[in-house]
Amino acid sequence: MTSTTPQNAPFGSILTDVMAITWYRKGAWQPHALKAVGPIEIHPAAHALHYGSECFEGFKAYKWADGSVNVFRMDRHIARLRQSARSLVLPEPDAVQVEEMVREVIDRCRAAVPDAPGALYLRPLLFGTMPNIGAASTPTDEACLVVLASPVWDYFAGGGKALRIYIEEEATRCASHLGVVKTGGNYAAALGPTLAARRGHQADQVLFCPRGEVQETGAANFFAIRDGHLLTRGLDSSFLHGVTRDSLLAIAPALGYRVEERIFTVDELLAWAKTGEAALSGTAAVLSGVGTLIRGSAEHRVGSGAIGANTQRLRAALVAIQQGAAAAPEGWLTRV
Ligand SMILES: *Cc1c(COP(=O)(O)O)cnc(C)c1O
Numbered sequence: 369m370t371s372t373t374p375q376n377a378p379f380g381s382i383l384t385d386v387m388a389i390t391w392y393r394k395g396a397w398q399p400h401a402l403k404a405v406g407p408i409e410i411h412p413a414a415h416a417l418h419y420g421s422e423c424f425e426g427f428k429a430y431k432w433a434d435g436s437v438n439v440f441r442m443d444r445h446i447a448r449l450r451q452s453a454r455s456l457v458l459p460e461p462d463a464v465q466v467e468e469m470v471r472e473v474i475d476r477c478r479a480a481v482p483d484a485p486g487a488l489y490l491r492p493l494l495f496g497t498m499p500n501i502g503a504a505s506t507p508t509d510e511a512c513l514v515v516l517a518s519p520v521w522d523y524f525a526g527g528g529k530a531l532r533i534y535i536e537e538e539a540t541r542c543a544s545h546l547g548v549v550k551t552g553g554n555y556a557a558a559l560g561p562t563l564a565a566r567r568g569h570q571a572d573q574v575l576f577c578p579r580g581e582v583q584e585t586g587a588a589n590f591f592a593i594r595d596g597h598l599l600t601r602g603l604d605s606s607f608l609h610g611v612t613r614d615s616l617l618a619i620a621p622a623l624g625y626r627v628e629e630r631i632f633t634v635d636e637l638l639a640w641a642k643t644g645e646a647a648l649s650g651t652a653a654v655l656s657g658v659g660t661l662i663r664g665s666a667e668h669r670v671g672s673g674a675i676g677a678n679t680q681r682l683r684a685a686l687v688a689i690q691q692g693a694a695a696a697p698e699g700w701l702t703r704v
Contacts, residue, residue: 374482377521379489379523380489380520382519383405384476384477384480385477386404386473386476386477387515387517388400388470388473389401389512389515390465391512392510397462397513400513408512411497411499413499413500413501414499415496415503416495416496418504420551420553421456421457421495422493422495422551423449423456423458423549424452424492424552425449425452426491426651427445427489427651428489428490429481429704430481430690430692431481431488432484432692433693434692437481437704438701438703439490440690440700441701443702446463447463448550452550455545455548457507457508458494458511459511466492466515469515470515473490473516473517474517475704482519485687486519486520486522487519487690488518488520489519491517492513496510497510528656530659530674531648531657532569532659533575533646533658534568534574535574537577537579537580537663541576541607547583547607548607550608555587558576558586561576571662573585573587575661580634580635581632582632582633582637584601584608589601589608589610589613589648589650591646591647592632592640593645593646593647593678593679594640594643594644596624596625597625598620598626598627598628599628599632601629602630602631603629612686615689616655618697619686623685638661638668641668644676645657645671646661647679647682654686654687654690655682655683657674657680659673
């Protein structure tokens with residue numbers, strides 16, 4: 369085995385040594401505390417373990433050249449955590465308390481925030497702890513909220529290679545009403561099809577396209593890109609409303625791109641791919657180029673097969689904002 373130094377550690381494999389934690393009991397969130405990261409005691413009958421009452425968030429804090437640490441679009445991520453909680457009938461976390469927990473974790477872990485292009489990845493996690501295995505159709509009345517932090521380095525260290533994406537037109541990623549919910553069960557549901565595509569087609573990810581309509585992959589939104597033009601599915605309840613997606617759509621017009629949000633089909637995507645680009649968007653990698661689309665046993669090269677110039681340009685523009693090298697729209701960055 370080769371040793372893993374932080375700079376080449378896989379995404380999320382290292383945690384800082386401090387977390388924030390609070391419990392929901394007797395109808396209220398308790399004051400939170402900072403604790404050493406480590407096991408917490410939960411009852412084996414806990415609701416989340418049996419009935420999947422769990423959701424989470426993922427976002428980043430960046431160390432700028434001036435030494436300050438700045439969180440990207442924290443308000444949107446906290447709002448989405450609350451929305452996920454509502455959808456799963458979990459106790460809704462208090463937005464002010466979650467922000468305080470994030471701030472306190474960052475403050476205690478300030479020295480562990482990597483320099484750009486690294487970042488500190490924040491991972492709030494909410495799960496139902498009511499110990500009652502008879503509660504299959506009863507919401508949990510107890511819950512735990514934890515904020516973990518993980519130093520992450522450049523996702524594209526080594527240049528970054530264009531992804532191979534398998535187009536899945538039969539299996540769905542999740543139940544239709546849970547598309548907008550960031551819950552572990554959706555990842556579990558996508559895992560089987562993703563591993564099958566990896567085994568059968570050496571695919572990196574699966575693009576879910578129920579009824580032949582392009583939706584998203586297991587953990588990222590999907591863009592078709594070409595000179596002066598961005599196309600992505602319009603918001604509906606079938607997929608996760610990515611903050612990265614929203615941010616790219618917001619900055620693209622000023623970079624000369626027409627933004628189109630609508631349903632499009634696999635056939636249209638494959639026609640586009642002949643000369644265009646495709647990419648996945650999400651907090652972890654920001655924007656990752658797709659080089660090959662696989663449908664059935666046919667492989668379709670996307671553009672030249674390498675990461676496209678527009679994909680690189682859009683990614684660089686968003687990264688510059690996140691890292692404080694370019695002006696950000698009002699409210700996107702919170703100095704901690
Ligand atoms: C988290 C996630 C995304 C990306 O969302 P961002 O807010 O951009 O990080 C996309 N799809 C799914 C299914 C996700 O869970």
